[in-house]
Structures are given as structure tokens and as C-alpha cells.
Amino acid sequence: MSEGVEWALHTCVNLAWVGRPVGSARLAAFYGLPPAYLNKRLQNLVRAGILTSVPGPKGGFTLARDPASISLLDVVTAIEGPDPAFRCTGILGDSPWGDKTADHPSSCVIAVAMRRAELAWRRELAGQTIADVCATVERRAPGEPERTRRWFG
């Protein structure tokens, strides 16, 4: 899985705490990440409707909607793309008595088993939101949001 997923998730949490536009350069400086590349990843989140971007001075990135409505799956999908990790190429259709017209991703027993596992993965990710992460961190370290907000301000 892309390393950008980790960056995007942590950045979303920071943005949830700050609450106003922050430039990619400053967001990257917080973790010592390459600014341009983080920018490239945040663009993925903008296209997915997770962030909104504001150009010009005082511009930057902000969460496009409430943190409680942004699941971890949303972020992961925005970065990694919508394709499942296991992709059935339908090699059963290439077997001696294979049917190339059949819908193998749906009929192949192996493909179904793999998709079921991936669905369980997605369900877990969809059940956790950015707001949940923020709440857990805040419960563990109550001063974290304020401290972060100050650093970015």
C-alpha cells in the first residue's frame, strides 16, 4: 500500500484540529515530509471531495465536510484508487474448457473468497472516521488539538 495513505490520514487529523486552510508546505513541515509530493497526494483527496483547496495567499487545504462523515476508507480509496487489491483476471476462461464469456469475477470461487475478505477489510475501515481518530487521540492526550492548532497558527 502506498506510503501516501499514512501521510494523508495524519494530515486529515491535523486539518480537523486546525479548522482553517493550511498550505501543503506547512502540513509537510510538521512531519518533515517532501512538500510537493504531499501536495500531489492531497490533490487526490480534493478530487475525492474530502478536502477543498483554496489558492493564493492565506490559501491551502481544508476538510470539505465534517470529520465524522469522513471514513478511513474514504481516504484510503482516494489515494489508492477504487480498484480492489485482488483483481480477478479471469484465467479460468483460458483453461481448456474455460468460458471466456462468463463473468469470472462473480462466479470464480477464489475471486469470491478474496472479495469477501476485502469486503471485511473495507467494512472495518468504513466504520472508523477521522472524528473517531481525533476523539481517541484527544482522550489519550487532551492537549493535543490545541497544541497542534497553535503550531499551525
Add this chain to the structure above:
Amino acid sequence: MSEGVEWALHTCVNLAWVGRPVGSARLAAFYGLPPAYLNKRLQNLVRAGILTSVPGPKGGFTLARDPASISLLDVVTAIEGPDPAFRCTGILGDSPWGDKTADHPSSCVIAVAMRRAELAWRRELAGQTIADVCATVERRAPGEPERTRRWFG
């Protein structure tokens, strides 16, 4: 995810049906796959203790143990490696007040959430064995094992 995972899974099912050594060339011919590359992947399964290899004529690959004791997770892990898809690099330690000595993969809320999801994925995969897949296919197409055995023989 590597495409070789799909090849390895289907090949394991075929090997379970045939029950005796089959060379990688013939296994690859069944699906029209590149023989040498399939061989390379089956070597991964040998190292993982899933298959046994027999050199020389009449040689080839065989399941090393009962199909009921080979889970889909075993095969996936053998091909993809033991590392989890999401890898916590501990960027929290690089934040302004980050602690580089902390065990971030265990303490970071995001890392924990991602690992939980991946655990659900692994659990689903571990719950399905090659024998289960064989049984499901056989229930749907009763003649499949015999037909496959004949093609390889």
C-alpha cells in the same frame, strides 16, 4: 496485490485434484501462463512449506500437506510476503513534539485502526482453505476434479 497470487491459488486447487507431481510447464499451459514465471512463484510456495518439489523426469510440484490445512492466507502470505499492506513508518516521531523512541506501530491510533482492518482481512482469508474451495467448486461442477485430473494425466 501481485497477480501471482491468483495463479498460485488456482494452481493449488488443481494440484489438490491431481494428487501427484506436475511440472510447472504443464501447470502453466493449463491457463496459458508464462511457465518460467509461474515456476518462480511456486518456489515461494515451496519455501513456505505449502508445496514440495521433485526434480527430474516424473517430477514437479505437489501439495506438501492436506488441502484442508492450507488456508488462502497461507498462499497469499507466501507470495506477497509477511509484511502488512499498511506499514506505519512512525511519522508521529518526526512531528515537532514527537517521540522517536516510542513504539508508534503499537501506539499510533491510525496504525492501530489500519491493523485492525487488516486483521479482519486476514481472518477471512484464514477461514477458507484450499479444500473448502475444492468442495465448493465440486458441488457446483461435479465433474471438474476428474476432468482436471485427466487433462493433467
Add this chain to the structure above:
DNA sequence: GGTAGCGTACTCGGATAGAAGTTGTCCGAGTGCGACAGG
């Protein structure tokens, strides 16, 4: 005719190229602020 030795053909196994995706970098288009000149 039976048997020991040898050659051959076939297998796996690891070392070697090519393609694709990820990671990293750069520069251009657009925007808001601040300075400056004029009224």
C-alpha cells in the same frame, strides 16, 4: 537372458533483463494582500 554402466531428456532453482507503478521534483496559472499614487 540378465545386469551394470552410461547417455539423454526432463525437472527445479537461482541469476539476469524489461515493464510498470510509486516516489520525488519542478515550474506555470491563478489569487489575495500590501504598497503606492492620486484625488
Add this chain to the structure above:
DNA sequence: CCTGTCGCACTCGGACAACTTCTATCCGAGTACGCTACC
């Protein structure tokens, strides 16, 4: 002193390389069979 205009600095956004991983291929080491020659 107030206001309209201009320049500038800062932002995102997409286009352009370097590197790692995946895909594909080739050739060498080892083994079992089959043939041959000998007893």
C-alpha cells in the same frame, strides 16, 4: 486622509525525472528413465 490601481508574493495544479517493485526470461545443477554393452 481616503480610495482606486498596480505589483508582488504565495498558493494550488499538473507536467517531468529517479527509483523500487513486479513481471518475464534464460541458463545451470540435479535426477530418473531408457538404451547399450558386457557377463
